[in-house]
Amino acid sequence: MDTPSKEFVLAGSLEELKSKGRLVVHGGHRPILVIYDRGRVFALDNRCPHMGFPLERGSVEDGILTCHWHHARFDLESGCTFDLWADDVPICPVEVRNDDVWVKTTFTHPDLAAHWQQRLANGLAHNLGLVIAKAVHGQLAAGVPHAEIVREVALFGAQNRDGWGVGLTILTALANILPMLPEEEAYLALFHGARRVAADCDGEAPRRERAPLGSRPDPATLKRWLRRWTKVRHREAAERTLLAAIAAGFSPAELADALFAAETERAFADTGHSLDFINKAFECLDLVGWQHAAALLPTVVGQMVSARGAEESTAWRQPLDLVALCEETTSELVDLFAAGSGSRGWAGHGALAQELLGDDPARIVDALKEAIRAGAAPADLGQSLAYAAALRVARFGNANEHADWETAHHVFTYANAVHQMLTRIGTANNDAHVTAVRGVLHGGMALYLARFLNVPPARIPGDGGEQLDDLPTDPETIGAALLDAFDRQRQVDLAASLVARHLTLGHSPQALIATLAHAVLREDAGFHAYQMLEAGARQFRAWGDTDEGRYILIAVARYLAAHSPTERASLQTADIARRLMRGGELHQEAGSS
Numbered sequence: 001m002d003t004p005s006k007e008f009v010l011a012g013s014l015e016e017l018k019s020k021g022r023l024v025v026h027g028g029h030r031p032i033l034v035i036y037d038r039g040r041v042f043a044l045d046n047r048c049p050h051m052g053f054p055l056e057r058g059s060v061e062d063g064i065l066t067c068h069w070h071h072a073r074f075d076l077e078s079g080c081t082f083d084l085w086a087d088d089v090p091i092c093p094v095e096v097r098n099d100d101v102w103v104k105t106t107f108t109h110p111d112l113a114a115h116w117q118q119r120l121a122n123g124l125a126h127n128l129g130l131v132i133a134k135a136v137h138g139q140l141a142a143g144v145p146h147a148e149i150v151r152e153v154a155l156f157g158a159q160n161r162d163g164w165g166v167g168l169t170i171l172t173a174l175a176n177i178l179p180m181l182p183e184e185e186a187y188l189a190l191f192h193g194a195r196r197v198a199a200d201c202d203g204e205a206p207r208r209e210r211a212p213l214g215s216r217p218d219p220a221t222l223k224r225w226l227r228r229w230t231k232v233r234h235r236e237a238a239e240r241t242l243l244a245a246i247a248a249g250f251s252p253a254e255l256a257d258a259l260f261a262a263e264t265e266r267a268f269a270d271t272g273h274s275l276d277f278i279n280k281a282f283e284c285l286d287l288v289g290w291q292h293a294a295a296l297l298p299t300v301v302g303q304m305v306s307a308r309g310a311e312e313s314t315a316w317r318q319p320l321d322l323v324a325l326c327e328e329t330t331s332e333l334v335d336l337f338a339a340g341s342g343s344r345g346w347a348g349h350g351a352l353a354q355e356l357l358g359d360d361p362a363r364i365v366d367a368l369k370e371a372i373r374a375g376a377a378p379a380d381l382g383q384s385l386a387y388a389a390a391l392r393v394a395r396f397g398n399a400n401e402h403a404d405w406e407t408a409h410h411v412f413t414y415a416n417a418v419h420q421m422l423t424r425i426g427t428a429n430n431d432a433h434v435t436a437v438r439g440v441l442h443g444g445m446a447l448y449l450a451r452f453l454n455v456p457p458a459r460i461p462g463d464g465g466e467q468l469d470d471l472p473t474d475p476e477t478i479g480a481a482l483l484d485a486f487d488r489q490r491q492v493d494l495a496a497s498l499v500a501r502h503l504t505l506g507h508s509p510q511a512l513i514a515t516l517a518h519a520v521l522r523e524d525a526g527f528h529a530y531q532m533l534e535a536g537a538r539q540f541r542a543w544g545d546t547d548e549g550r551y552i553l554i555a556v557a558r559y560l561a562a563h564s565p566t567e568r569a570s571l572q573t574a575d576i577a578r579r580l581m582r583g584g585e586l587h588q589e590a591g592s593s
């Protein structure tokens with residue numbers, strides 16, 4: 001970024017400018033184009049704000065400067081564009097002193113943070129990727145904290161679309177992993193999150209606000225009402241009830257309990273997306289501040305009440321009625337948790353996960369019951385479920401159809417959301433166990449139905465002391481090889497082996513996660529890739545640098561390898577914006593005459 005300066009440099013004599021019509025000033029700053037037009041002198045950045053083409057090669061007519069590359073047009077006096085996709089061109093002060101033309105070499109604003117915040121708002125409103133990228137870059141350079149950028153984008157997304165969507169989920173997932181990323185990657189992560197929110201809102205009707213109820217019913221009543229309205233798909237009633245709970249000052253845990261109870265009125269609703277969105281809305285509020293709960297949280301209600309539950313699908317009803325099995329088990333939960341309440345320190349997460357991967361739903365449910373009796377808390381069950389679902393992905397057989405990756409993915413991200421929600425709800429309210437643990441039961445059945453994905457199971461590299469000595473040793477070379485594998489299609493097994501190699505040699509898991517994040521952020525990644533990365537990083541945190549942690553990151557790498565590479569068009573946009581913001585000349589050779 002340019003820094004404020006009072007320095008002017010000599011562009012040339014007024015006579016020379018008049019005779020040539022335009023001059024370009026080079027130096028240790030951006031190239032500046034000085035134009036003489038109908039008795040007035042103007043100075044602006046010589047690089048087209050669209051893709052950097054030298055504007056000196058453009059044409060001026062009637063006070064309008066036209067770039068000759070993609071024909072974006074600019075108001076010569078203000079630099080404002082007539083073509084929003086191209087962005088405004090920065091102008092700089094120019095003075096004529098004693099028949100000489102002087103230009104100030106810096107382009108700046110009195111309040112850079114506010115300037116770029118407004119530019120981000122414009123970019124979001126018109127879904128302009130390049131403007132969004134520059135605005136994110138500009139805000140970061142102006143020292144705006146990540147959380148403030150996330151807040152601006154999240155509130156825009158909540159207000160300009162009728163319901164939580166893919167964009168807000170991606171934004172939150174990426175914001176969650178920001179602390180693990182270097183600053184350059186943080187720019188990319190925030191850019192991707194913002195551009196996906198903008199794309200989600202493009203052409204959508206804005207959200208209509210609803211008011212909370214005028215009364216303040218007790219928490220049990222509000223929770224009961226929320227379940228009732230969800231069951232009968234009454235969106236307005238559910239939103240007003242939720243707003244009443246927020247206005248009544250419910251804690252995040254109480255709100256999570258109420259929404260989770262309503263959400264699990266249906267099993268594995270919308271193949272898990274509905275719960276995942278709810279969980280992400282909570283995580284978004286953790287990032288941007290709970291004072292925005294009334295603006296953000298009700299956005300999940302529309303999908304929650306309209307979602308299609310698995311109980312409506314044949315696979316959950318025949319040949320075995322999995323929904324009935326879940327309901328029967330739910331009726332036993334109060335007694336089961338009561339029986340386990342005296343036990344402490346349950347640590348059978350890994351063993352329970354193996355039981356959950358079985359092929360008999362009754363035995364799966366029995367394993368869960370036994371764990372509860374032995375003292376497992378709801379969040380413990382969630383952790384086992386998420387780990388088991390990660391193993392489904394890690395062992396995904398290469399003979400499956402490519403689309404089946406999404407089946408494995410859905411169960412994993414649902415299970416991760418169940419785990420996070422149960423952790424948030426905690427163990428204070430015994431009644432919460434009964435309704436919330438339904439999510440574990442549903443997740444267990446979804447996992448059971450996806451068992452075919454591991455027939456035969458893919459081998460997991462690094463087991464039994466396998467050293468993988470044919471692979472590189474130092475972490476940098478392993479990371480480069482991993483990225484190289486993502487450059488080519490169908491390198492699923494190689495990616496898994498490189499992850500195993502990195503971790504079995506004791507290299508930093510954080511560096512590995514940063515490499516996986518880089519691999520996602522350089523692609524035009526699909527929604528699921530972002531979810532997989534973030535859920536994997538979060539589940540890895542629960543297990544640490546253990547065999548289980550290794551399996552989880554192998555699952556992430558295998559999924560990403562199956563979905564790479566892509567065109568990387570967004571990376572190109574981000575890179576153009578970065579170079580324009582840094583002041584470099586993008587097309588010097590094109591500009592030379």
Ligand code: FES
Nearest residue numbers: 048050051067070
């Ligand atoms: S319009 Fe100028 S570079 Fe595209």
